[in-house]
Amino acid sequence: MxxxxxxxxxxxxxxLIWTAAIALLLMICVLIFPEMRGEMDAVGEMFSSMGSFTAAFGMDRLNFGTLIGFYAVECGNILGLGGAFFASLxxxxxxxxxxxxxxxxxxxxxxxxxxxxVTEKLAALLLQITAMNLLILAISLLSMHLIGEDIPWKEVLLMHGAYFLLQLELACVCFGVSAFLRRGSAGIGMGLAAMMYFLNLIANMTDHAKFLKVVTPFGYCEGADILADGRLNTGYAAVGILFACIGAAAAYWKYTGKDIH
Amino acid sequence: MNAVDIDDLTKYYGKTRGIEQIDLTVRKGDFFGFIGPNGAGKSTTIRTLLGLIRQSGGRAQIFGLDTVKEREKILARVGYLPSEVSFYPGMRVRDVLKLSADLHRRDCREMGGRLCERLQLDPTRKVEDLSFGNRKKTAIVCALQQEPELLILDEPTSGLDPLMQREFFQILEERNKEGTTVFLSSHILSEIQNHCTKAAIIKEGKIITEGSVAELLGTGTKRVSIRGSVDCGSLTGVKDLHCTKEGVDFLYSGDMNALMRMASRGDIQDITVTEPDLEEVFLHYYERGGAEYDHSET
Structure with missing residues (x-):
């Protein structure tokens, strides 16, 4: 230990910095929801006229006038990107x-x-991600309670669960990459997280690129799909878990036989 | 059982030579010097012994344990001081010492405290704020505090002031008297000459000679410098002869009476006969392949 x-x-x-930043941003978004609710019809109309851009963020299938619809988009951008960057880095x-x-x-x-x-470092990484997600979830739930909304437990937990899995996957894949590196690695981590995010946007824009959802962990975190299906896409999630296992296994394989200079 | 047994050890970094077919034995209780300039293969040998890098061929054992298969058991009995010292950021000296002790699963607070006192190291200082010398001292305490059976020291005195160097070697000699084997890699020859009982010289990845420091210095060989004119053509056992306007200078391993007779026939203003130092031995091995010190020839 x-x-x-x-x-x-x-x-x-x-x-602490990443957790506080993500939790604070989510909290602000939830706290401003009652004020925004009245304007959501106009916002929804505006988004509906933006074509592929709207589809890219799944906004064509979400109702901004509800807390969970609003939260799915905000949660996707803040927790999705923030969590992915933290886990990858x-x-x-x-x-x-x-x-x-x-x-x-x-x-x-x-x-x-x-x-x-390798085992203790991996355990530390998973512990950090778990603690971060629990803290963020707690603050999100508290914020929803503060604005007096009914908490859509199932949807919120599914979405947070999906982002937790996304972070675990990216963290494990990046951990595997880390075993092969000797020098600066931040760019690779950030680049990988950003690439996965944009792959999902592309997959949302056209059916021809739908297959990309298998590759990117953002595929099983799509708020619109989770709310519509009431569950995660198990196929995409299973591929994600497989990638995570391959990443962790690569770390063991490479690091145990590597020359340390 | 020997402390270190290296047999035919080879390491290549891709196509680049690290070390080639090294054979070396360090017996328990030895104070062993490992001499060679930068790039000769000293650190590669040490890093292979510690399991940081995997050898391309041959094998190495420490206390009879294989350095690849039984790395953790070996490291539990070894204290290592690297040539370049780096610690984790944000830590204080005492945190580094505790981390090192915890990784050894030992409580080393008492010994660590004593060593800090002797080396005048403040354990409350942050490692980022330490000078190079003080970082080196921190690494020395890490290596020594768990009282290892074998100390592997890679250029240990770089950054230490002369007083600290003296204190450091005093500690090493005390430990050596208590039974600790010391394997000291250095290119500072006076350190080897003054403290080691045995030594090996490494050149371009190969051990070129090994033995007691006294043997390496060549107990029968003297450096003779004569100011004046003499004819030393009749002498046998003369090596490394340099003739100048002022006189001659050579290594002599022949009969001393013959030297005196030769001197008496010449016109001499001054004559000095000294032991050659290790630096001279080393330079000859490096510059001329060691022919002058091949005692079988003299």
Missing amino acids: TILKHELRQGKITF AGVSLLSKEEKDKTAEFLLTHPVSRVRV
Whole structure:
């Protein structure tokens, strides 16, 4: 547990900043909903005239006049992008930073196996993501309670569950990538998260690109689909879990046999 | 059982040579010097021993344990001081020492405190604020506080002031007397000459000589400098002869009476006979392949 605790301490500030930023933005969005509700008819009309752009964000199938419709779009952008960036950045730097900052020599000349290093670092990453999502969920629910709305428990939990899975997937994939890197890795993490986000937008715009939803974790986080189906797309989610497992396995395979310079 | 046993160890980085077919033995209790300039393969050898890099061929054992298969068991008995020291950001010295102790699953607070005192290291300082020398001291305490059976030190004194170097070597000598094996890699030859009992010289990835420091210095060989004119053509055992206007300078391993007789026949203003130092041995190995020090020839 020494490495796990050490990782949690090292990542504490970054974790707090990202969690606070995402939670605060979600809270603001929920708190301004009662004021926005009256204007939502006009907003909905405006969005409906924007063609592919509207479809890209799933706004053609969501009712902005309801809390959950409004939340699905806002949640998708704030928690989706924010959470994806945090998970990717945290995952992609976890192993590579040791070589970049030359601390790998310190860590790996102590009596710890590389399997233990990978396991405890991965556990720290998953713990951070779990804690972040629980805190954000709690603040979201509290905000909904504060504006006096009935909480649509099932839909909110499904959406948050989907974004939690998305973050786990991206974190594990980036963690796997991290084992192959020796130098700066932030660009790769941010780039991967952004690419996945935009792939989903493209998939939403045209049926010809629908297959991209299999690749991007944002595919199973689509608020419009979750609200319509009352569940996650299990096929996309299963592929996501498979990618996460491959990422974690790649980290073990590469890091245990890697030369540390 | 030996502390370190290296057998035919080879490491290539792609096509680039790291070390080639190294054979080396360090016995328990030795104070062993590992000499070579930058890029000779010292750090590659050490990093292979510690399992940081995987060898391309051969094998290495520490305390009879395979460095690949039984890495953790080995590292539990080894203290390592790297040449370049890096720590995690935001930590204080005491946090680094605790992290190191925790990774060893040991309570090293007492020994760590004593070492900090001897090395005048403030454990409350943040590692980012430390000078290079103080970061080195932190790494020294990390390596020594868990009282390892083998100390592997890669260019340990860089950054330490002379007083700290003296204190550091005093600690090492105390530990060595208590039974700790010391494997010291350095290109500072006086460190090896003054503290090590045995040494090996590495050149371009290969061990070119190994033995006791006294043997390497060549106990029978003297550096002779004569100011004046002499004819040393009749002497046997003369190597590395330099003739100048002022006189001659050579390494001599022959009969001392013959040297005196030769000197008495010449016109001499001054003569000095000294032990060659390790630097001289080292430079000859590097510049001329060591022919002058091949004692079988002299």
